[in-house]
Each structure stands twice: as C-alpha cells, then as structure tokens.
Amino acid sequence: MYGYLLHLRTCHLNARMPQFSHALRLQPYHPYNLYSLLFLLQCFPLPLL
Secondary structure: OHHHHHHHHHHHHHHHOHHHHHHHHHOOOOHHHHHHHHHHHHHOOHHHO
16 A cells, blocks of 8 residues: 555656656665655655645
C-alpha cells in the first residue's frame, strides 16, 4: 500500500517538477535518492495530495 502511495506521489511530482523526478529516475539506487525521498515526504505530506 505504501509503495502504491509513493507511486502516486511520484506521478504527482512528475506533473509538477518533471526535471526533478526525472533526475530521481535516472539514478534509482543512488544513495542521494533516499535523502530526496525523505525530503519529498516532508515537503509533500499525503493530505495535501
């Protein structure tokens, strides 16, 4: 379920910030991607989506 919500959040971010989500998709296993996801979780809480 959490993975599905994260997928929806990624699609939502792709519509708002295509260049940023594209950069995340280029390096899916890069360590900085984990920090980016934590940053997105803090900046885009689920109720706002």
